[in-house]
Amino acid sequence: MLFHFKDKFPQLTPYLDKYKEFQQRREVPAKTVLLEEGKVSGNFIFIEKGCIRLCFNNKGTDKTVQFFFEQEGLTSFESFLKNTPSLFTIETIEPSIIYLLPKIHVHRFMTELGEEPGFLNLIFELSAERQLHYMHEFVSFLRDTPEERYLNLLNERPHIIQRVPQHYIASYLGISKVHLSRIKSALARKK
Amino acid sequence: MLFHFKDKFPQLTPYLDKYKEFQQRREVPAKTVLLEEGKVSGNFIFIEKGCIRLCFNNKGTDKTVQFFFEQEGLTSFESFLKNTPSLFTIETIEPSIIYLLPKIHVHRFMTELGEEPGFLNLIFELSAERQLHYMHEFVSFLRDTPEERYLNLLNERPHIIQRVPQHYIASYLGISKVHLSRIKSALARKK
DNA sequence: GACATTTGATAACAAATGTTATCGTCAGGC
DNA sequence: GCCTGACGATAACATTTGTTATCAAATGTC
Numbered sequence: 001m002l003f004h005f006k007d008k009f010p011q012l013t014p015y016l017d018k019y020k021e022f023q024q025r026r027e028v029p030a031k032t033v034l035l036e037e038g039k040v041s042g043n044f045i046f047i048e049k050g051c052i053r054l055c056f057n058n059k060g061t062d063k064t065v066q067f068f069f070e071q072e073g074l075t076s077f078e079s080f081l082k083n084t085p086s087l088f089t090i091e092t093i094e095p096s097i098i099y100l101l102p103k104i105h106v107h108r109f110m111t112e113l114g115e116e117p118g119f120l121n122l123i124f125e126l127s128a129e130r131q132l133h134y135m136h137e138f139v140s141f142l143r144d145t146p147e148e149r150y151l152n153l154l155n156e157r158p159h160i161i162q163r164v165p166q167h168y169i170a171s172y173l174g175i176s177k178v179h180l181s182r183i184k185s186a187l188a189r190k191k
Numbered sequence: 192m193l194f195h196f197k198d199k200f201p202q203l204t205p206y207l208d209k210y211k212e213f214q215q216r217r218e219v220p221a222k223t224v225l226l227e228e229g230k231v232s233g234n235f236i237f238i239e240k241g242c243i244r245l246c247f248n249n250k251g252t253d254k255t256v257q258f259f260f261e262q263e264g265l266t267s268f269e270s271f272l273k274n275t276p277s278l279f280t281i282e283t284i285e286p287s288i289i290y291l292l293p294k295i296h297v298h299r300f301m302t303e304l305g306e307e308p309g310f311l312n313l314i315f316e317l318s319a320e321r322q323l324h325y326m327h328e329f330v331s332f333l334r335d336t337p338e339e340r341y342l343n344l345l346n347e348r349p350h351i352i353q354r355v356p357q358h359y360i361a362s363y364l365g366i367s368k369v370h371l372s373r374i375k376s377a378l379a380r381k382k
Numbered sequence: 383g384a385c386a387t388t389t390g391a392t393a394a395c396a397a398a399t400g401t402t403a404t405c406g407t408c409a410g411g412c
Numbered sequence: 413g414c415c416t417g418a419c420g421a422t423a424a425c426a427t428t429t430g431t432t433a434t435c436a437a438a439t440g441t442c
Contacts, residue, residue: 127318
């Protein structure tokens with residue numbers, strides 16, 4: 001996410017470069033837990049290579065909330081912001097190369113950039129984007145059948161379906177892995 | 192929403208008062224459409240009295256996205272922000288007294304307040320709140336059964352269940368009105 | 383007060399979805 | 413190369429949820 005800023009706001013580059021040194025590079029295997037449910041999130045995570053999911057355990061069953069890929073950043077947002085126990089686990093799906101930026105530096109970063117003209121708009125835009133993302137997810141549950149939700153994913157974010165094991169996708173769509181399998185075979189028969 | 196600001200940020204009061212004159216007061220009966228799906232949202236709506244819902248029509252069936260009550264403000268956010276056709280309808284549930292603030296003034300308002308110290312944080316906090324709200328709604332669909340979703344609503348926002356007709360609540364929970372009725376009677380039997 | 387409209391409960395049946403179990407394939411670890 | 417575990421397909425059955433229809437109660441309108 002930090003490096004994403006550079007594309008949209010080149011004038012921020014000096015700030016961003018300044019924080020490079022505080023980022024800790026790590027190479028981790030698949031299925032590595034980067035943040036455990038119940039712990040307080042202390043880092044912002046940037047993905048150089050690989051694939052990570054935000055998930056949680058509900059009465060023994062695993063549910064996926066979101067997927068993240070190269071050049072994207074994530075954290076357990078609410079926990080990071082409010083220092084509360086995270087509702088979510090952060091776990092790699094593939095072997096990954098990541099950068100960790102400790103919270104204290106993110107705060108400093110935000111404060112310094114607050115001075116920068118246009119930063120208010122940037123923050124506003126990014127927040128609005130996130131808000132609309134989750135709202136659309138929510139609306140999709142009201143509006144769409146599981147099959148439609150699968151097709152939407154296939155159309156709008158096909159890379160997820162290509163890279164992520166199917167049972168994670170099923171849990172993300174809110175259905176069982178058996179049912180997702182059925183949906184796929186029904187679609188194959190239709191064609 | 193505008194007036195909500197006063198509680199948290201008393202220093203903003205002069206700004207807020209300045210915008211009072213631009214607000215248009217209206218008294219409208221129940222089931223009045225304030226913004227139609229497909230039209231571009233031109234106003235921010237503040238509720239003095241009554242109850243309003245954000246909803247949409249999906250293949251002939253009516254779905255509710257959110258409920259709003261006294262001292263709350265709303266708009267079709269994405270449409271308002273990007274001047275795109277609204278995905279949602281805004282409709283009163285009860286006879287209501289509302290204030291409309293045209294978009295142009297909201298923009299001026301935001302620009303003026305951008306100068307004010309602490310405004311960045313305010314915007315950030317409000318955006319984060321909205322983001323977390325929709326994220327929690329989304330997660331609830333992954334985690335909870337319809338019965339649990341109903342009980343959550345009953346615990347966390349009982350005023351909704353008290354004031355809003357049941358078929359709107361059913362559509363908001365993502366289930367049919369018949370099923371909500373069943374859930375209620377099942378719960379009554381359990382007690 | 384009479385009437386229409388809205389709201390909510392319930393029953394009967396149909397469709398969608400979950401659960402459990404089995405099997406085959408594939409990739410990674412040793 | 414062999415084993416093991418992860419992954420995905422499928423079947424059989426159970427459960428949940430939707431649909432349609434009917435009825436009763438409450439509410440608003442005239």
